[in-house]
Amino acid sequence: MSTGLFYHSDCQNHITPEGHPEAAARLSVIMDRLSQPEFSALKKIEATCADEDRLALVHSNAHIRNVLDQVPEEGHFSLDADTHLSPGSGRAALGAVGAICQAIDFVMEGRLDNAFCAVRPPGHHAEPDKAMGFCLFNNVAIGAIYARQRHFCHRVAIIDFDVHHGNGTQAVVERNKGLFYGSVHQSPLYPGTGHLQDQGQGIIVNAPLAAGSGGRAFRLSCEGRIFPALKEFDPDFILLSAGFDGHKQDSLADLNLSEDDFFWITHEIKQIAEKHCKGRLVSCLEGGYNLNVLGECAAAHVSALMR
Numbered sequence: 567m568s569t570g571l572f573y574h575s576d577c578q579n580h581i582t583p584e585g586h587p588e589a590a591a592r593l594s595v596i597m598d599r600l601s602q603p604e605f606s607a608l609k610k611i612e613a614t615c616a617d618e619d620r621l622a623l624v625h626s627n628a629h630i631r632n633v634l635d636q637v638p639e640e641g642h643f644s645l646d647a648d649t650h651l652s653p654g655s656g657r658a659a660l661g662a663v664g665a666i667c668q669a670i671d672f673v674m675e676g677r678l679d680n681a682f683c684a685v686r687p688p689g690h691h692a693e694p695d696k697a698m699g700f701c702l703f704n705n706v707a708i709g710a711i712y713a714r715q716r717h718f719c720h721r722v723a724i725i726d727f728d729v730h731h732g733n734g735t736q737a738v739v740e741r742n743k744g745l746f747y748g749s750v751h752q753s754p755l756y757p758g759t760g761h762l763q764d765q766g767q768g769i770i771v772n773a774p775l776a777a778g779s780g781g782r783a784f785r786l787s788c789e790g791r792i793f794p795a796l797k798e799f800d801p802d803f804i805l806l807s808a809g810f811d812g813h814k815q816d817s818l819a820d821l822n823l824s825e826d827d828f829f830w831i832t833h834e835i836k837q838i839a840e841k842h843c844k845g846r847l848v849s850c851l852e853g854g855y856n857l858n859v860l861g862e863c864a865a866a867h868v869s870a871l872m873r
Contacts, residue, residue, distance in 0.1 A: 569872045570681035571600060571608045572669045574615065574661030577685045579654025583642055586650070587818060587855040588687065588700040596684050596851070599861030600868060607872065609678065613665035613685075620663055621703055623711040624738055629695045633659070633702050645697045659687060659702045662850075666709040667716075669848045670803070674717045680836065680847040680871050682808070684864070688852045690732030690807045691757060694741075699730070699757060706807050706850050707738040710745055713803045720744055723801035725792065726751070727831055728809020728852040729819040731760030731772070735807065740766025746799045748792040750784060752777060752812070752819050771795045777820035781827045784812070788831060796838060803846045804839045806832070810854030810863035818855055825859070825866040832870035847871070 637656040662685035669681035691699030713719040723746040739747040745768035753774030773787040812821040839847040
């Protein structure tokens with residue numbers, strides 16, 4: 567398999583306040599781990615920044631301006647208690663969006679089989695009109711609309727295994743036919759969304775897990791709820807919101823997942839992609855905040871993509 571690693575150096579320049587869990591060091595540990603010899607076959611590609619028209623595939627002009635026009639010249643500007651801007655945040659956000667769109671281009675053009683985007687800030691909490699939960703713009707949702715419009719993918723699926731529900735991604739799927747959103751996440755937990763009965767114009771399948779759930783419950787939820795619906799949807803392209811904060815050592819939530827669970831879900835979805843959409847699969851980093859295990863979680867994920 568030919569797997570790409572997309573990144574943008576400016577993603578390191580989104581500097582959050584001291585002590586904030588969504589820190590630039592997250593990318594450092596991931597990139598360091600993926601530079602080890604077993605990942606020598608990875609095709610590393612520095613992406614180009616997206617333009618504002620790409621953001622407008624999902625976000626309102628008012629939201630785009632609210633974020634980009636408030637990027638400070640120094641220090642920090644807070645959009646809410648959790649979501650902050652630094653002088654490098656605008657370029658970082660545009661680099662993250664550019665990476666996922668370029669990764670989609672490479673996969674659709676047959677230059678790669680699949681790809682992982684090691685970018686930040688994360689995106690799945692960003693709603694069409696609102697930044698929240700560490701997220702400025704919704705990288706994966708923008709990628710889904712981009713795949714539909716640029717590459718004429720009629721059915722685009724997003725699978726989200728971050729421990730937090732992607733309220734922003736679901737909000738986009740609620741408004742757009744031809745999209746599928748499947749999320750396995752802890753509930754109750756921030757942001758308080760992701761209920762079993764949620765519906766919209768697109769297809770929404772949530773699989774909430776109770777605090778304390780481990781790998782067995784995680785896998786049974788995917789096998790019993792997410793995967794059958796994904797196969798029935800018969801996607802033309804699959805995107806992953808790859809959050810590693812469900813790990814048992816991550817302090818922001820209370821699931822008990824391991825690196826093996828992240829390898830497993832990636833491998834299973836890759837097999838579905840191979841059967842339904844010629845293996846077309848792009849993954850994008852979301853959460854994962856314990857720097858002692860984040861690199862190994864990402865390594866397990868990328869290893870499954872490369873198999």
